[in-house]
Amino acid sequence: xxxxxxxxxxxxxxxxxxxxxxxxxxxxxxxxxxxxxxxxxxxxxxxxxxxxxxxxxxxxxxxxxxxxxxxxxxxxxxxxxxxxxxxxxxxxxxxxxxxxxxxxxxxxxxxxxxxxxxxxxxxxxxxxxxxxxxxxxxxxxxxxxxxxxxxxxxxxxxxxxxxxxxxxxxxxxxxxxxxxxxxxxxxxxxxxxxxxxxxxxxxxxxxxxxxxxxxxxxxxxxxxxxxxxxxxxxxxxxxxxxxxxxxxxxxxxxxxxxxxxxxxxxxxxxxxxxxxxxxxxxxxxxxxxxxxxxxxxxxxxxxxxxxxxxxxxxxxxxxxxxxxxxxxxxxxxxxxxxxxxxxxxxxxxxxxxxxxxxxxxxxxxxxxxxxxxxxxxxxxxxxxxxx
Numbered sequence: 001x002x003x004x005x006x007x008x009x010x011x012x013x014x015x016x017x018x019x020x021x022x023x024x025x026x027x028x029x030x031x032x033x034x035x036x037x038x039x040x041x042x043x044x045x046x047x048x049x050x051x052x053x054x055x056x057x058x059x060x061x062x063x064x065x066x067x068x069x070x071x072x073x074x075x076x077x078x079x080x081x082x083x084x085x086x087x088x089x090x091x092x093x094x095x096x097x098x099x100x101x102x103x104x105x106x107x108x109x110x111x112x113x114x115x116x117x118x119x120x121x122x123x124x125x126x127x128x129x130x131x132x133x134x135x136x137x138x139x140x141x142x143x144x145x146x147x148x149x150x151x152x153x154x155x156x157x158x159x160x161x162x163x164x165x166x167x168x169x170x171x172x173x174x175x176x177x178x179x180x181x182x183x184x185x186x187x188x189x190x191x192x193x194x195x196x197x198x199x200x201x202x203x204x205x206x207x208x209x210x211x212x213x214x215x216x217x218x219x220x221x222x223x224x225x226x227x228x229x230x231x232x233x234x235x236x237x238x239x240x241x242x243x244x245x246x247x248x249x250x251x252x253x254x255x256x257x258x259x260x261x262x263x264x265x266x267x268x269x270x271x272x273x274x275x276x277x278x279x280x281x282x283x284x285x286x287x288x289x290x291x292x293x294x295x296x297x298x299x300x301x302x303x304x305x306x307x308x309x310x311x312x313x314x315x316x317x318x319x320x321x322x323x324x325x326x327x328x329x330x331x332x333x334x335x336x337x338x339x340x341x342x343x344x345x346x347x348x349x350x351x352x353x354x355x356x357x358x359x360x361x362x363x364x365x366x367x368x369x370x371x372x373x374x375x376x377x378x379x380x381x382x383x384x385x386x387x
Contacts, residue, residue, distance in 0.1 A: 001033040002125065003058060012046040036060055064088050066122045075204035076137040079110045088122030088129070111135050125197075143198035145212035152282035153218040157185045164198035164207070173203035191215045219243045221276035221284035231322030232294045234372045236264040242276035242284060249273050255295060266292050297322030297371035304384040307351030316383055317348020318367045323377070328368040334361065351385055360387040 006028045016025040020038060033038065035358065039057040046052075067085040074080050082093070084105045095118070096102035098111050109118060115136045122129050141164035151157050155378045161167050161181045170176040171235070174188040185194075192214050197207045220244040230236050238254075239261045240246055248257040254271065255263045270290050277283035300319040307314045318329055323345065331340040331349050339358065340349040351358055366380040 001031050001048075002058060003029055003031050004042075004058075005029050006042060006044075006054070012044055013101075014045075014211045015043045017041050017043070032058060034058055034060055034306075051215075059087075061087065061124065063129050064122050064124050064129040066120075066131050067348070068120065068133050070132035071134040071136070073136040073138060074111075075206050076112075076139045077110070077309055078137075079108050080135065081133075082107055082109050082120075082133055084120065084131070086129075087121045088124055090123045092121045094119050109135060111137055113137070124163055138203035140204045140206060141198040141200040141208045143196065143208040143210040145194065145196045148206070148213040148215065150215040150217050150280045150282075151188075151217055152280065153189070154187055156187050157214060158214060159183055159185060159194065159196075159214075161196045161198065163210075164200040165202060166199040168197040170195050170197070185214055188214060188216055206340050217243075217280060219276055219278060219282050219284040221274055221286035223272065223274045223286040223288040225288065227289045227291065227321075228320060229291045229293060230266060231297050232267065232292055233265075234297065234322045236266060236290060238262050238264055238272065238274075238288065240274045240276060240286070242286075243278045243282075245277045245279070247275040247277075249275070264290070266290050266326070268292050270339075293321050295321065297373075297377065299323065299326075299367045299369050299377055299379050301365065301367055301379065301381060302383065303381070304386055305351070305359070306386040308387070309329040315348040316365075316385075317346070318369075320345045320369060322371050323369040323373075324372045325370045326367070327367065327370060327376075330366050332364045333358070334363070339363075357387075358385060360385050 009172060014026060014028055016022055016030060019025045021032055021034045037057065037060045039055055041053060041055045044052045065087045069083040072080065086105060091103055091105050093099055093102040093107055099107040099109050101107045115134060117134050119130065120229065143163045144152050144161060146160050148305055149157060167179065169175055169178040169183060174185050175183045176186055177183045193211055194214060195209055195211050197209055199205060199207050219242050221240065223240050224238065228236065239293045246260045248254055248259060248262055251257040253264050253266050269292050270346045272290065273285055273287050275283055275285055298321050300321060305313045305316040320326055326343050326345045329342050330338055333339050339353040362382050362384055364382050368378045370376055
């Protein structure tokens with residue numbers, strides 16, 4: 001039995017036809033129970049004599065048609081649409097917890113177990129049919145590209161991925177084979193982040209990605225100026241750069257050979273070698289030659305120079321022997337005009353003023369400095385510029 005519902009002005013009249021298996025042919029909501037498919041027609045007349053006609057077909061079936069899609073396997077955490085072929089009017093799925101709607105024919109399922117059996121009851125009135133769909137899940141590949149690693153410049157590294165059956169690495173540069181789990185990164189010149197795509201032929205076929213950073217450590221040891229001069233009794237502050245760990249050799253006259261800036265009190269000429277390294281063992285070497293003058297600290301100034309670009313005596317500068325600082329070095333022309341000045345040890349006059357080469361002749365200079373005993377030294381003299 002089913003109720004036919006109409007929506008209209010109940011002050012009018014209605015007549016249903018045919019008068020077949022209907023409880024009241026003049027009801028706006030009659031009950032019908034046909035045993036064959038029947039089309040009922042409702043003729044409505046309002047209080048003013050206007051009429052309207054509508055029809056409804058009541059389909060009568062011997063059973064509920066229900067066919068479920070075949071059992072399937074999906075990747076865990078994915079969703080799938082449960083599909084039915086059915087003429088039912090009502091549906092009830094169990095278990096409902098992992099469905100978006102348990103009362104529709106094609107709900108969306110996201111199973112959380114390795115295997116879930118979804119049962120559906122499809123009904124037309126009191127008639128019903130039941131079916132089930134088994135959804136199995138397999139986990140995504142557990143992609144692992146390995147831990148980030150630091151290698152020394154010029155070294156190679158074997159990567160090691162896991163979690164699947166098929167591997168594809170990107171980028172492919174510096175790799176001996178981009179389609180195996182354990183390729184060798186061959187002497188990469190720069191830091192590179194590698195991405196591995198992992199697939200599984202036994203479980204979920206969808207790819208999963210992971211990354212590994214290959215950090216290339218390039219160390220350039222710098223022990224300071226290649227050649228350094230001191231006078232006997234003058235402390236020398238060594239300073240190296242390049243990384244985090246330092247080791248000086250020989251240890252002769254050093255206060256601490258394991259720091260970047262040890263203090264030396266050399267008694268004779270010596271070459272110091274510094275080994276600069278990082279925690280991964282990458283290292284580089286550099287050397288500084290120390291010449292010890294067994295004279296008093298002084299400012300030695302040449303008497304002539306020839307700035308002709310031949311690489312010999314092109315720069316006029318004082319040689320600071322055992323000096324802590326150069327407080328002043330000034331050059332004047334014959335008219336007393338200051339044409340050069342500096343306080344930097346190792347720099348000097350190139351024979352020009354205002355960008356113009358100066359003529360050959362005699363020039364006057366003064367030099368002032370402080371030695372390592374904080375004693376002031378002042379000197380003056382003349383120099384011949386030769387063209």
